[in-house]
Amino acid sequence: MIQVSSCIQRAPVTAPRLERNVARQSQLAGWSGRKGNGCGKITHKALRRPRARSSISVEVRAESNAASSGRTPLINLEGGRQVTFVKCECNKCRGLIMCGDRELLPTSVRPEHYELQLSPDLQAFTYSGKLLVQLVVQECTNSITFHAKDLVIQSGVVRDAAGRERTNPGGPDVLYGTAEQETATVALSQPFTSKDVGTTVTLELQFTGELNDKLAGFYRSAYPAPDGTGETRHMAVTQFEPTDARRCFPCWDEPAAKATFDVALVVPSDRVALSNMPEKEVQHNGDMKTVLFETTPIMSTYLLAFVVGEFEAIEDQTAEGVTVRCWTPIGQSEQGRFALDTACKCLSFFGEYFDAPYPLPKMDMIAIPDFSAGAMENWGLVTYRSSLMLFEEGKTPVNAKQRIGYVVGHELAHQWFGNLVTMDWWSQLWLNEGFATWVGWRAMDHIFPEWGVWTQFTSNEQAMGLGLDSLCSSHPVEVDIASAGQVSEIFDAISYSKGSCVIRMLEAYLGEDAFRRGMRAYVAKHAYGNAGTQDLWAALSAASGADVAALMSCWTRQTGFPVVTASADAAAGTVTISQQRFLASGPDTEEKDQWVVPLRVQGLPAALEAESATFPLPADGEVLKLNRGQSGFYRTVYDDEALAALVQALPTLSEVDRVGVISDAFATAAAGYTSTTNALELLQAYADESSYVAWSEISSGLGGLASVCYEQPESVVEGLRTLGSQLYTPLVGRMGWEPCAEDTYSDTLLRQLAVAQALSTRDPDAVAEAQKRFAALVAGDDMAIPADLKGAVFAAVLRAGGEEEFEQLKVLYGKADSAVEESLLLGAMGAGATVELVLAALEFNMSDEVRMQDGAAIIGSCARNRIGRRATWEWTQANWDRLEERFGGGGVSSILTRLVGASCSNLASEDDAAAVEAFYGAKSTPGIERTVTQSVEAIRAKSERLKRDADELAVWLAQRE
Structure with missing residues (x-):
């Protein structure tokens, strides 16, 4: 899955929020078990389900002394019937339903196969469902517990291998867990004993749910009617990762609980219905149809998917004969052509890379108007945010084209790895x-070698991973997760970016051939199953002969990364290399963590394994x-x-190494390991640089410095702006505004960067050109602004203008x-250049004109604006209840969490850090804790930088005048 800020338009909630009612009106606590004949009995406190919301009501009587008295605790069912409830034999069970240190479901049964039928109502935003699950009995039990969230279960029937009902006839004996547990339990009138272990039983459930507006589970997405009437219509779409399949249907919603699925969708006859597998049969009944799909391979619940709506498709085949279709809104199918072509090439590439052909008969990809993440790798039916799948030549910026290609590669890589x-x-x-x-980047390098993606990888994935991992509040790559509710916190730059970087580092260390052999062996051994980090290390060790686990454990199980210092002694002919943990807040002598650090210097050992070591300098002619x-x-x-020698040798270094030098210079200066003015002095060595990525790093370093100094004296702010203008104005003169036939891919990106930076520094000639082109666009010349420059021009015109320009942007x-x-x-x-314009933008963001999936875009834009930064934070505090109501309640990609970071992380004083801590500390909003902690730490790091650098920077800038 690709993470991007997102959410959708709200609509009235029509289905009951049963879970919340249970959480408010019930308690489930105090359960304890005793063993007997392989099973344990339970005593418990009262649980009462609200009767108004469903056809069943269950009350569990308090029996605190049941065990000692020999009495059997009873569940009183509606109508006066009573059943005994007995816990499974697993001695790790906690309370009614959660088992073990990971809060997993009890292991008494294991799902093998689901038969699921859903009937969505696209007008009322509800759906009904029927489910039959085949389960293998593994332990004695008096109940079957599964995940369920925001569902109302009307009936639950369990039948044993002989077809005999083991529940009470005529009664849905269902208990709901607490809101945190997200479970339901069907009580058995006749328990499964040792005689049943190993047999296959069935669970039949009927239930209803809501097509919600939270972009999680089975949800609705709005789109304009394709007939041009202006009517708003709705599609139904799924997003289950990580733990939202349970929002759609009762299931064992854990990645290791793999099963096969038969899906049937009852939908209007004029709508398209898609799922993971091809259609098996379509049954028509008037204006409705039932679409039955082929059985899936064994897979995890989070990969199941279905979509119902109005679409059209273009299709092609891979070289191996797999049909690939790209589904788009009606009338936009050709905008899917680039994604379709890329997908066909990616499937062939990955099939060869893993030495395993794509295992499904088809691959569908579909653009969704309202989508929380960027894309989701559902097996055989990949869902995308529209902007990350649809491309139109001449209208879509070139960097957006590359992003689309990469996202396609990322999601299709998951078809094997995941x-x-x-x-x-x-x-x-x-x-x-x-x-x-x-491997998504590797696919792009294979398919589009002209993109030079590995150099860009340095300023993208590596920079993001290093940035987040420089905080004390970071976490290891492989992090302990006790409950599903914690999963959303690790869909971040550590799991994605740092994870990808340590894999790239390992491949470089082992060699490409050995690494690929190990990957192929890993996939072959664990196909259709589950595996962990140690399984991967074992496969790579066998292929390479190296002890991969020993090499990599410090990188995956330990938080952070090192800063490696090189001190050369030319007279002695030696270099001393040392390591310590890199922290954004500055050096900390108390930090003693160490890493096995690949040095990658000709003439030096392969890795530094100690805190410090001294080696002979590389031979003459080999720069350190x-x-x-x-x-x-x-x-x-x-x-x-050593630095002086390195700067002298810059012209002889590869592009990626030149990028690394400037990137490290600004990053280490920001954290206090080196001087900021030294990093600024280094810029003169890059005056003639032609690399887009190098200029991107320069822009990032200067932009970060300017951002920290946003409330410094005007002389400092203007001094940094002048420095930027002196760098970028000549670059714009060299690159121009219009694309040229001779442009390389890098030239196009460099032009985009140069113009954007010249405009951000308010170069008068650049601003005048932007205003002229914008006026032509407003007057009807759609080609007045090259697609690659539109975003920068829009911002520059508003910055230089006022309310009129803001209204033009809205139009x-x-x-x-x-x-x-x-x-x-x-x-x-x-x-906008005034607080009033910033506040107007923030209010526009709260209107129905902006899709909720895009809620972070305007707030982030306002918070990056020097004029708007503090106003945005104050507005956020004053409007928190509105923000929580509009953007809260989603799944892993909750917009609210992103808004928290966007609203405050650019502040730069200790007072601000304390205020953010106090404000969010008083909130009980789930899922924002880690973001708040990291934002506060980032603010304090900026504050420390100002204490170190502000005076020296002011003097340095004054001397340049």
Whole structure:
């Protein structure tokens, strides 16, 4: 899954929020078991389900002294009937339903096969469901417990292998767990004993649910009617990762609980219905039809998917004969052509890379208007946010095209690494996401070699991973997860970016051939099953002969990364290399963690394994550049002698190494390991640089410095702006505004960057050109602004203008015919030069005109604006209840969590850090804790930087005048 800020338009809730009512009106606590004949009995406190919301009501009587008195605790069912409730024999069970240190479901039964039928109502936003699950009995039990959230279960019947009902005839004996447990339990009138162990039994359930507006589970997405009437219609779509299949249907919603699925959808005859597998049969009944799909391979619940709506498709086949279809809104099918072509090539590439053909008969990809994440790797039916699948030549920026290609590669890599072989538990999320991130870039390098993606990898994945992992509040790549509710916290740059970087580092260390042999062996051994990190290390060790676990445990089980310092002594002919943990807040002598650090310097050992070591300097002619190729996940610092030699040798270094030098210089300066003014002095060595990625790192370093200094004296702010203008104005003169036939891919990106940075520094000539082109666009010239420059022009015109320009942006937004164009306009709306314009943008964000999935775009734009930063934070505090109501309640990609970070993380004083801590500390909003902690730490790191650098920077800038 790709993470992107998102959410959808709200609509009235029509189905009951049963779970919340149970959470408010019931308690489930005080359960304890005793063993007897392999099973344990339970005593418990009262649980009462609200009767108004469903046809069943269950009351569990308090029997605190039941065990000692010999009495059997009873469940009183509606109508006066009573049943005994007995816990499964597993001695790890906690309370009614949760088992073990990971809060897993009891192991008394295991699902083998689901038969699921759903009938969605696209007008009332509800659906009804029928489910039959085949279960293998593994332990004695008096109950069957499964996951269920926001569902109302009307009936539950269990039949044994002989077809005999083991529940009370005529009574749905269902207990609901607490809101945190997200479970339901069917009580058995006749328990399963040792005679039943190993047999296959069935559970039949009928239930109803809501097509919700939370972008999680089975939800609704709005789109304009394709007939041009202006009517708003709705489709139904799923998003189950990580733990939202339970929002759609009762299931064993854990990655290791794999089963096969038969899906049937009852939908209007004029709607398209899709699922993981091809259609098996379509049964028509008037204006409705039932679409039955082929049986899936064995897989985890989070990979199941279905979509119902109005679409059209284009299709092609891979070289191996797999049918690939790209589904789009009606009238936009050709916008899916690039994604379709890329997908066909990716499936062939991955089939060869893993030495395993794509295992399903088809691959569908579909653009969804309202989508929480960026894309989701459902097996055989990949869902995408529209802006990450649809591409239109001449209208979509070139960097957006690359992003689409990469996202397709990432999601299709999951078809093997994640879907075919699945992690044991969410603690190994990085295996899914880190590997898919890395191999997605590898696929792009194979298909589009002209993109030069590995250099971009350095300024994308590596920079994001290093940035988050520099915080004390980071977490290990492989992190202990006790409950499903914690999973959403690790869908971040550690699991994705750092995970991909340590894999790239390992491949560089082992060699590409040995690494690929290990990957093929891993996939072959664990296909259709589950595996963990140690399984991967074992396969790679066998293929390479190296002790991979010993090498990598410090990188996956330990938080953070090192900064490696090189001190050269030319007279002695030696270099001393040392390591310590890199922290954004600055050096900490108390930190004693160490890593096995690949040095990647010709003439030095392969790795540094101690805190410090001294080696002979490399032979004459070999410049001391640590981390050649930038495959290592660490920062570097050089003493003055080594740095001077390195700067002298810059023209002889590869592009990626030149990028690494400037990137490390700004990063180590920001954290206090080196001087900020030294990093600024280094810029003169890059005056003639032609690399887009190098200039991107320069922009990032200067932008970070300017952001920290946003409330410094005007002389500092203007001094940094002048420095930027002096760098970028000549670059714009060199690149121009219009694309040229001779442009390379890198040239196109560099032009985009140069113009955007010249406009952000308010270069008068650049701003005048932007205003002229914008006026032509508003007057009707759709080609006045090159697609690659639109976002920067929109922001610059608003920054230099006022209310009139803001209203013009809103008009353009209303007319936008693509999700990419909408994103560019929203991202510019926070650039106003007055607090009033910033507040107007924030209020516009709360309107129904902006899809909720895009809620973070304007707030992020406002918070990056020097004028709007503090106003955005104050507005967020004053409007928290509105924000929580509009954006809260989603799944792993909750917009509210992103808004928390966007609203405050750019602040830069200790007072701000304390205020953020106090404000959010008083909130009980679930899922924001880690984001708040990391935002506060980032603010404090900026505050410390100002204490170190503010005076020296002011003097340095004054001397340049």
